Amino acid sequence: MTRSQHFTAWLRAFKPAPIHTRPSEWIRAALGAGAALLLSSWLCSVLFGLETAQHLVGPLGASAVLLFAVSSGALAQPWSIIGSYLVATLVALGITHFFGYSLFSASAALTLTLILMCTVRCLHPPGGALTLCVVFANPKLSEMGLQAFLPVIVSGACLLCCALIYNNLTRVRYPRQPAAAPASGDHHTRDPAPQSRVGITSKDLDQALDELGEFVDVTREDLETIIRSTEKHALRRSMGDIRASQVMSRDVIWANPQTSAQEGLRMLLLHHLKALPILDEKYHLVGIVSLVDLVTPSLRMAKKRRWIGLRKRDEVVLSDIMSSPVSCVNSDAHAVELIPLLSDRGLHCLPVIEHGKMVGVITQSDLIAALHRDLLSHLG
Structure with missing residues (x-):
């Protein structure tokens, strides 16, 4: 490719990606996110004061978008929100204890939070915002010391409970459950099921993800489901119209x-x-x-x-x-x-x-x- 072609291809990357969801799903997610944010912020304000609730509303709103709009993503699972909130608060309290409240403290806290979230497998982008909120906490939150965990965890747990109830009531399965191991048929042997012996296997998928080596905001199980569904539709198209x-x-x-x-x-x-x-x-x-x-x-x-x-x-x-x-x-x-x-x-x-x-x-x-x-x- 020429330089102009490379530049044109690079510019195309800025185009908005197609959305494969229906407007009814947008409305469902929006109503759920708004109601959950209102409830969790209200509960936090009742227990810890309105000023503290307002200070945490940013990360909570970002988490609500993930929990209701992309609940199938790896970044929106229960451990991601609870684990990231714990890590972010712990890191922010530790950094400010030793280095005080400064831009350097905020940068160091974000760096360490991201590393720890990846280490304990709870990557959740609002966790990065939360650690900054705690670093630049309002006086009332700063005075709480280790008790600053309380408003953070109460708000996060309330938001998660809302997502668990609302998503499932509106027929969106949440959280995503690990896929069951492929059946091996009626022979009860170690052989994979007949359809799993050809085409893409789970091992192939693992190797592809290892080669990619980047963050992918989709669970491994959902990715395998998408691939196998794509295979099925391709096979259906190639086989014509053979009916029962x-x-x-x-x-x-x-x-x-x-x-x-x-x-x-x-x-x-x-x-x-x-x-x-x-x-x-x-x-x-x-x-x-x-x-x-x-x-x-x-x-x-x-x-x-x-x-x-x-x-x-x-x-x-x-x-x-x-x-x-x-x-x-x-x-x-x-x-x-x-x-x-x-x-x-x-x-x-x-x-x-x-x-x-x-x-x-x-x-x-x-x-x-x-x-x-x-x-x-x-x-x-």
Whole structure:
């Protein structure tokens, strides 16, 4: 690139970035931040005086923006706000004790606060502002000494409680919970789930973050979710319009809840099936029985319970051993949605529901055949 091209690219960096949130989300976050700041400042003023509350309102307002507008970010998690407030106050009190109240003290306090926040993993930008507020504290706050922790922690805790309540009530999950370890399927081995064996892995993501070596205001779990969602949308686009209705088998073998276990086993063996849907008298799906359910100890235990006094051993019915509720999809589900259910989840039979009734089933063989046809169409 020429110098002019480099300069033009540099100028483009000053353009505002696109926002991928809706105006309704802006209003939700704004109302929550304003109400939380008002409540926490009011509580601080009641307990420690209006002057002290006004002195802390700046950092609290900045924290409110993070807690309500970007609550999924790594900088807005509970430990980030509580830890940073503790670190900032401790550093500011220590610096002013030895060096007094000066611009040098403010600069030194900010430097040490940033290092300590990174060390204890509680990076929170308003913490930097808070340490300056404590350095240049009003006389009343300065006279409190170590008790200056009290208004800071009370205000921060109140703000955090507001975020916990308001965000979750408005259907924004907060705090972000660590993602569960990827399932390894039904084999209970150390192998990763089938879909995790190809493409981007967690180790790849860790290496990419290490290579970047910079601050990224997004949790690792959310970043992995975004990447995998992007992969899914890209795969959906490349696969075309393969729907469950095109893949499913329509001539379904099924049984009712009162069908005997022996008859259910006979049906599975006769039709070479691994699972048998259970429908009630209105053809609504109420359960499913697999071949494993009929030949493993679960059936023997059911027989034993019935033998004790309820029913004869040979009268165990499918409702006694069926699994419910059943994982299912609608007829418009895309093939990309079927893959994790029939691979990572290890399901052998995926019922297809339309208007509350079962209209077909999709097996692993059905899906493999559809993917094979799609691959051949791309090669052609």
